[in-house]
Amino acid sequence: MTPAACVEEAKRVGLAAIAVTDHDTTAGNAEAEARGAELGVEVVPGVEVSVEHEALTVHLLGYWPEANAPALGALLAGLREQREERNPRILRRLAELGYPLDEAELIAEAGGGVIGRPHIAALMIRKGYVASLDEAFDRFLAKGAAAYVERGKPAPEAAIKALLAARAVPVLAHPATIGARSEAEVERLVAQLKEMGLRGIEAYYHAYSPGQIAACLRLARRFGLLVTGGTDYHGTRKPEVRLGCIGGGLCVPYRLLALLKAERGRL
Template identity: 45%
Template structure:
């Protein structure tokens, strides 16, 4: 008697963005696209905001589970200049006063920075309208990709990648924003019942990365995991992250970091092992839980 083939495990993508921050799909479009891509679990992780949660839930397709989260803009000031990094926070209480206040502050800081960048561009004779950038954000958290989109519409650059190059937003018109100390971020996420995972920790193509010693210290402070499988990690960087996670007893995730047309990566391009996903759910104590359509 032939043994039936094993059923494939669930496909889990724990990092995706909507128009609530800098993605190009609305939250409703995002969850429908995730179902269409054959995903079983999707995390919505917009930058410094939970605004996409409710519309994503309202449109959740049958059979798709939604993990509500956010990607928190952080900073480590242990070197000069300070290093920017991102913390994925899953299943936290969105009404936790301390964390909600910090997310509100950072969204305001994003808008201030974006307007300052537009002012610099205009001072150099580059006709980019702040009103147009705001309109492009559609009421979501304003970010540099919205300025990049305005540069593309003006015919000044051809792609988002070019807009983030050194001639434009990557260097010449780059302004640092006031992000949250990474240790404070881990503390706040845990206090809100959430589970913190370090996003793309070794993505050297994005800029400076932090030393392993800092990640070890974050693990002592409550960091739960590391995102290893990501388009901005080389094979060697993925292997390094996996080894470090094993040494520190951290869980490992894989995610697309999907942004729609702002990036070429597709939903489900990288996925998370079900055992790691189950650890995230088990470690959470927030009020959000995993929603299933």
């Protein structure tokens, strides 16, 4: 789904605003903002960055990064390069396991954008190798699965520093799904990231239970962090996810965006 199509879907379902946070690239932000201006939908440009942190799967969101910020641009370019080096290795592993994929088809699946594991999973579904995105990741693509290949990622401090240098508000993405073994482990991570300059925590997320939302809100209060929310919408790749819906018919309230914008003004 293109950035413009995401904004069009936001308009269709009645959202006042939408954030675009592609992994490792800001290339789609201008297209989304232009379409948002045409449709009357407020678009928050952003990016999502994977960082290295022990055994946890940690992602950082950055809202309103300045265009052409040198440090962030270099960090994102390095991440894209790591993806480009990893993808052929994943394809080789899948072929060895009896699930060959054509690289040209994979490029087409990504629509010319940054190729990631979700594109590989989507192509596996089309080939009939797996029935769903979850099955592709559980059996082959998730950390520790049969075809998983590790890639280099920046330290969280370096990523937060680059985001702040670009005047982007750094937020911890979906902390209840990072592979932590306990709430205490998440608390230790948040405390470390706060010291590095973290400004917010994604407390509302489509896959969260009410208990997980409550736990994230407690973390935000304890560490004085802003609260954000997101659906992690991927179009048809995650058909069970509705844009703007975080479960139980709830939507992320606009007042959270207003507070986030105020923080951006202070950077």
